[in-house]
Amino acid sequence: MASILRGIRRAAPRLSLPQDFFVCQQCISQARPAVRHVKLPIKPSVSQASPIRFSSSAAGISPNAGATLKAASPLGSLSKTISEKSTELEGRAREASGNKFFPDTSSSSVAYWLLASAGSVFGIVVFGGLTRLTESGLSITEWRPVTGSLPPLSTSDWDSEFEKYRASPESKLLNAHMTLEEFKKIYWMEWGHRLWGRFVGLSFVLPAIYFVSRRRVSANMSLRLLGISGLIGFQGFLGWYMVKSGLKDDLFAPGSHPRVSQYRLTAHLGAAFVCYVAMLWNGLSILRTNSLLSxxxxxxxxxxxxxSSTLSIFRKSVAGLAILVFATAMSGGLVAGLDAGMIYNEFPRMGTGLAPPKSEIWSSFYSRREDGSDLWWRNMLENPSLVQLDHRILATTTFTAILSLWAYSRFNPRVRAALPNTCRKGMLGVVHLVFMQVALGISTLIYLVPLPLAAMHQAGSLALLTGVLVLGNRAWxxxxxxxxxxxxxxxxxxxxxxxxxxxxxxxxxxxxxxxxxxxxxxxxxxxxxx
Known part of the structure; x- marks a missing residue:
């Protein structure tokens, strides 16, 4: 028993400092020269032959000695280097941004929202074409941007709307025997088109304000968003300006079919195309910028x-294709506005030849001035025969230009070797789209403009423009x-x-x-x- 007590008393000084067991041997060897001359008090009960463990507190070393030992080790040096790098990078990022309100680049979430908005505009363009083909655009004779969001909710409301329509020229000349139930069908088409337009505006303006306030949009892009917002509002005004042209008798030629002005219809369609192009292009540009900067x-x-100079002609040609496709689509708007697709329903001939007789495509009937100074441009824009011929020429030119550019990129050895794979695939996609669009256009003409084919042909024009824009974004x-x-x-x-x-x-x-x-x-x- 006495021997056991002597062993416990001998081990007591070592157990009084448990933190000593967590000191590594490397730290002991590094700190040993600093404490060689320190005299440690030894109790008389401890044998001189007993090994003495190093203790920082017993040696009189300061409490910061652990941090000093950590910094002296290779591990502490590496940790310090990483910390210094992180601090330096954060400082450089703040210096590069300059603490400005607008960042240098826009967030990818802004790009996805822009592409979704472009898809919504794509849908409303196709739906607007259906509204035009079903002759539903003149069913609502008033423009009420706010209160017009609600449809008629009672029988008296429907009777009131029907009476307003019956006072329009279209109802008097074409739909004098239309019933209330038939009126409701065309009313819902036009109301749905207008409601969709309001949705496009709100779903763009409100998120744009949010993204700008959250500093997720660059300064340049914020100005573009402002311009697109204004364009959407102007597009709504153009829509009513177009409808208004079909509600007045003085805008019709004697004996003509009541319809909206083909000029205003084309302007309305062109504004929608520009709005779509702006959303799509900016969305693709943001994604590409972020990809390049990653x-x-x-x-x-x-x-x-x-x-490189090898691809200079290709890049410029893609830009020319975009302009050509847009011009062809706008000529299609004139064809729709004049119902020019209802004549010469054959291809490639128009009557006895490739073009109608000269007396038909160049008639003084369309001139409104005594000196005939407006003869040339009024025939080009108001003569249905010449308008359809112009559309055919533009469509054929677009088809030939796309195939020529594809052949140039395919069979020119230098261009083929230098063209990136993404541009090569984009060019092939445009070729497929133009073949589809030509087939839809010819089918629409031959079958006397049926509703499904006509809607698909209009959607095909916007799809072809989309393909050219995607290709241009990759080559830009x-x-x-x-x-x-x-x-x-x-x-x-x-x-x-x-x-x-x-x-x-x-x-x-x-x-x-x-x-x-x-x-x-x-x-x-x-x-x-x-």
Whole structure:
């Protein structure tokens, strides 16, 4: 029993400092020279031969000695380096942004919202074509942007709307025997079209305000969003301005069919196309910019490759195709406004030849001035025979131009070798779309403009324009994006971090390699000491 008590008293000084067991041998060896001359008090009960364990508190070392030992180790040095890099990167990001309200680039969520808005405009264009084909556009004779959102809810409301329509020229000349139930069908078509237009406006303006206030839109893009918002409002005004032209007798020629003005119809259609193009192009541009900036070195190489003189003709030709497709679609608006598709329902001939007789396509009947100075342009825009011929010529020219550009990119060895794979696929997609559009156009003409084919033909024109815009976005060289890419590369080179992701928003991804090194160092040297 006495021997057991002597063993406990001998081990008591060691158990009084349990933190000593968590000190590694490397730290003991590094700290041993600093405490060689420290005289430790030894109790008389402890044998001189007993080993003495090092204790920082017993040695009189300051409480910060653990931090000093950690910094002196290779593990502490690596941790300090990573911390310094993180601080430097955050400082560079703040310096690059300059604490401005608008960021340098727009968020990808803005791009997806723009593309969704473009899809909504695509749908309303097709639905508007159906409204025109069913002759429902003149069923609502008033323009009430706010109160018109609600349809007639009672029998008296329906009777009131029906009486207003019966006072219009279309009802008197064409639909004098229309019943209330028949009126409801065309009323719902026009009401749905107008309601969709209100939805397009609200679903664009409200999110635009949100994105700008949340600083997710660049300064340049915020101005574009403002312009598109104004264009949507102007489009609504054009819609009513178009409908109004079909409610007045003085705008019709004697004996003519009551219809809206083909000029206003084409302007309404053109504004919708421009709105769609603006949404689609800006959405694609944001996605492309963010993709190039995610890997600045690779993005710079891609832009430099596209800027070669070998692809100069191809890029300019794609821009010309976009203008040509748009002009062809607008000529189709004139055809629809004049019902010119109801004559010469054959292809490729028009009567006895490829074109109608000269006396028919160039008639003084359409001139309104005594000197005949307006003869040429009124025949081109108001003569149904010449309007259809113009549309055929433009469509044939567009078809030939697309096939020619495809052949140029396919069979020219230099262009084929230099053309990126994305542009090659985009060009092939445009070829497929133009074949489909030509087939729809000819079928619509031959079968006397049936409702499904006519709607598909109008949708095909917008689809073809979409394909050309996607191709143009892939071949386009955005100068502002190129400058941002060069700026990012310069920041990376100055930082000397060996990767472009260090200057991006995902700083954690850029530090992945350092974290892996840190873990490997921890495995070799053990966890940091406290």
């Amino acid at each position: 890997h600045p070195a690779r993005g710079h190489a891609q832009l430099q490759h596209l800027s 060289i955005p100068k502002r994006t190129w400058k941002l890419v060069q700026k990012r590369i310069k920041v990376v080179a100055d930082a000397g971090l060996g990767g472009s992701r260090h200057v991006m928003g995902g700083r954690g991804k850029g530090l992945k390699a350092d974290v892996i090194s840190l873990r490997a160092e921890m495995k070799r040297h053990g966890p940091p000491t406290s």
